[in-house]
Amino acid sequence: MYDPVIGELVEELGRFPGVGPKSAQRIAYWVLDADAEEIEQLAKVLVEVKRRVKFCKVCGNVADDDLCRICRDENRDPTMICVVEESKDVIAIERTREFAGRYHVLGGAISPIDGIGPDDLRIHELLPRLADGQVREVIIATDPNLEGEATATYLTRLLADFDLEVTRPASGLPVGGDLEYADEVTLGRAMAARRSSAGKAGVE
Amino acid sequence: MPSYNDEGVVLRTHKLGEADRIVTILTRGNGRVRAVVKGVRRVGSRFGASCEPLSHIDVQLYEGRNLDRMTQAVIRRSYGTELAGDYPDWTAAIALAEVAERLTPVEREANLQQYLLLIGALRAICDDRRDANLVLDAFVLRSMAVAGWSASFHDCARCGAAGPWRSFQLASGGSVCDACRQYGATTPRPQTVALLGALLSGDWDEATTAGPQVRSEASGLVAAFLQWHSERGLRSWPLVERAGSV
Numbered sequence: 001m002y003d004p005v006i007g008e009l010v011e012e013l014g015r016f017p018g019v020g021p022k023s024a025q026r027i028a029y030w031v032l033d034a035d036a037e038e039i040e041q042l043a044k045v046l047v048e049v050k051r052r053v054k055f056c057k058v059c060g061n062v063a064d065d066d067l068c069r070i071c072r073d074e075n076r077d078p079t080m081i082c083v084v085e086e087s088k089d090v091i092a093i094e095r096t097r098e099f100a101g102r103y104h105v106l107g108g109a110i111s112p113i114d115g116i117g118p119d120d121l122r123i124h125e126l127l128p129r130l131a132d133g134q135v136r137e138v139i140i141a142t143d144p145n146l147e148g149e150a151t152a153t154y155l156t157r158l159l160a161d162f163d164l165e166v167t168r169p170a171s172g173l174p175v176g177g178d179l180e181y182a183d184e185v186t187l188g189r190a191m192a193a194r195r196s197s198a199g200k201a202g203v204e
Numbered sequence: 205m206p207s208y209n210d211e212g213v214v215l216r217t218h219k220l221g222e223a224d225r226i227v228t229i230l231t232r233g234n235g236r237v238r239a240v241v242k243g244v245r246r247v248g249s250r251f252g253a254s255c256e257p258l259s260h261i262d263v264q265l266y267e268g269r270n271l272d273r274m275t276q277a278v279i280r281r282s283y284g285t286e287l288a289g290d291y292p293d294w295t296a297a298i299a300l301a302e303v304a305e306r307l308t309p310v311e312r313e314a315n316l317q318q319y320l321l322l323i324g325a326l327r328a329i330c331d332d333r334r335d336a337n338l339v340l341d342a343f344v345l346r347s348m349a350v351a352g353w354s355a356s357f358h359d360c361a362r363c364g365a366a367g368p369w370r371s372f373q374l375a376s377g378g379s380v381c382d383a384c385r386q387y388g389a390t391t392p393r394p395q396t397v398a399l400l401g402a403l404l405s406g407d408w409d410e411a412t413t414a415g416p417q418v419r420s421e422a423s424g425l426v427a428a429f430l431q432w433h434s435e436r437g438l439r440s441w442p443l444v445e446r447a448g449s450v
Contacts, residue, residue, distance in 0.1 A: 018222050112298045112440035113216050113257070146256045149288035150295075157291060174248045183252035184279050 006032070058129070060105035060122045062087045070103060077101040079136040081129065083155065085109050085143055093141065101139075104129065109147040110154060118154060126155075130162050137165045144171050207266045207275065210234050213283075213322055214259045215301040219245070226271065227255050228305060229263065230322060235315045236308040239265050239272040251277055258284030258297055258326065283326045292445040293329055296336035299440040300325050300343055306434055307351045317350045337419065337446050338411055341426045342403035349404065353377065353433045357401035360384055372397065372425065374432040396421045420446070 002010060006028060013024035031039055055061070056068035063069070070076055070090070080101025084090055090103050106121045129135065140155050142148035152168055159166050172190030173182055182190070212231035220226050223245045228238050244251045254261050254277035264276040287294040304322045308315050325343040328334045345355060356378035358367040369379040373389040379397060380389060395418045402410035403422070414422070423446065431437045 110443075112295050112443040113302050115439035115443070117443040146258065146284040146288055146294075149285070150291060153289055153291045153294070177248045181250045183250075183254055185253035185256075185282050185285050 055105075059103050060087075060107060060125065061090050061103055075100075078134055080139065081126075081135050081137075082139040082141050083126065084141050085148065085151075089141065089143075099139075101137075106142070106151070109142055109151040111147045121151075123155065123158070127158075130159070130164065133163070135164055137167060139167050139169065141169050207264060208234070209262070209264050211260070211262050211280065212237075213301070213304075213319070213326070214255060214257050214261065215305045216257055217255060223249075225255060227274065229261075230304050230308060230315075230319055231263070232316065232319050233314055235313040236305065236311050237265065237272055238311065239263075239274045240268075241274045241277075253282055253285065254279045256282065256284050257301055258282070258287065260323065260326075283330055286330050293336040295440070295444045296340045297326060297329060299340055299438060299444050302438050302440045303340075303344055303347055303430070306430075306438065307347045315350075318347060321346055321350065334408065335412070337423060337444065338403065338408075340444065341400075341423055342406070342411070344426050344430050345400065345404045346406075348430065348433065353429075355400070355404065355429060357397050357404060368394070368397065370394070374425075374428055390425075392421055392425060393418060396425065400425065 001007070009028045009031065010021070010024045013019055013027050014021055016024075019027070052064050053062055054064075054066075056063040056071055057066050058071045059068060061068040061070065063071075065072075077100045080099070081104050082093060082099055082101055083104045083106060084093065085106055085108055087105055090105065093099050093103075104122070104126050106123065106126075108116060108121055110116060110118055110121065130138070138155075138159060140152040142151045142155075156166050170193050172186065172193060173179065179187070210231040210233050212229040215228045215230055215236070217228070218226045220240060223243050225241050225244045226238055227241055228236060230236050241251055241255050243249050244255050251274070253259060254263075255274070259282050260280040262278045262280060263274060265272040266275050283297065284294075287297050300322060304318060308318055321343060325339050328339045329336045348355065354377070355361070358369075358379060359365060360367060360369055360379060360381035361373070361377035362380055362384040365381045365383075367379055367381070369381050370391050371380045371382070371385045371389040372378065372392050373380045373384075373386060375388070376384065376386070380386075395414060399411055399414040399418055399422045402408075402414075427437070427441055
């Protein structure tokens with residue numbers, strides 16, 4: 001259907017996540033129409049990012065050096081560690097600007113049906129970070145799905161012997177949603193974790 | 205039937221694209237079906253927890269060429285949420301789901317017995333607080349019996365000679381007499397064979413009296429029995445947390 005060189009480009013682009021054959025074709029024709037310098041710059045960045053980016057030796061986040069930007073930052077609060085599944089979750093939490101501590105990236109969640117157990121994650125790398133007693137709180141921010149919850153349960157049990165507070169982010173209703181469409185589990189958790197509404201008379 | 209209603213238990217999920225999932229559901233009336241759930245991974249999805257593994261749901265599906273599409277789901281009971289706080293029980297329940305998927309190889313082929321066995325096993329763990337590992341072993345033995353691989357733990361599995369017999373042979377389907385014993389047969393403890401028989405027949409009074417070593421040996425035989433007949437092991441089985449495994 002395509003000339004071989006274009007066909008190869010469409011096939012390679014089609015391997016990107018979320019890119020189907022139609023999208024791959026559209027991107028391929030955009031590449032053909034674009035300036036040569038623009039495409040050379042894109043290719044250079046792709047090669048460079050693959051060559052330079054590695055994983056932080058301390059937290060497992062993506063980094064361009066031995067330590068990531070957050071682990072290098074001395075202004076971050078060393079008494080709090082937020083445990084997340086993926087590096088993408090670090091970005092999501094950083095966007096909130098509500099957390100000033102450090103992170104620990106597990107590299108996934110426990111999923112027995114996929115053959116992923118605790119030993120396949122960066123759980124054992126977390127324990128030495130807690131050994132010096134500087135960390136006072138570990139926030140387990142795994143995904144609020146079944147694997148994430150079970151991973152949190154496993155970690156909570158593992159950390160029970162350490163003298164620190166283990167917390168989970170609150171779980172409940174999404175902002176902008178309608179209450180009637182919330183499922184029982186989400187609504188149940190939101191009700192169970194309700195908090196006092198400041199400024200209302202009669203509420204503690 | 206372009207769209208149909210059913211009830212079922214979510215066995216597993218796979219990510220699809222940016223925000224979708226493919227869910228595998230063991231339904232009451234239509235057997236094992238796979239369906240796409242659009243946008244379920246978004247925070248504001250109306251499907252929410254209904255598509256999590258081990259959720260018992262009422263579901264409306266729209267029949268597709270390859271995969272169905274889930275259009276509505278209401279949770280009857282979220283076994284997964286109940287069990288996620290107990291790691292050993294959760295690992296056993298996930299193994300139940302994998303066994304149920306393995307033993308229903310044909311999609312859209314109604315299998316009411318497997319469905320009822322799965323619901324019964326989940327209730328036995330959540331409501332009756334039975335030992336999840338014993339429930340898992342019992343579920344495997346009974347599901348295999350439903351699938352056509354019933355084991356014999358008393359009479360000889362080959363010639364039917366009245367037992368009990370000491371030898372156990374996977375390929376023959378359980379206990380074998382001295383005449384039928386072949387190379388590769390094992391000789392488990394008599395208490396282990398008794399436990400396996402109790403698990404198959406649902407004699408919980410007998411089953412719960414078994415000690416840890418007997419339970420461990422029985423689990424090993426159950427796993428080997430399943431692997432022999434289904435021709436591959438379960439990925440979740442080695443990750444099931446059993447007493448003394450931590």
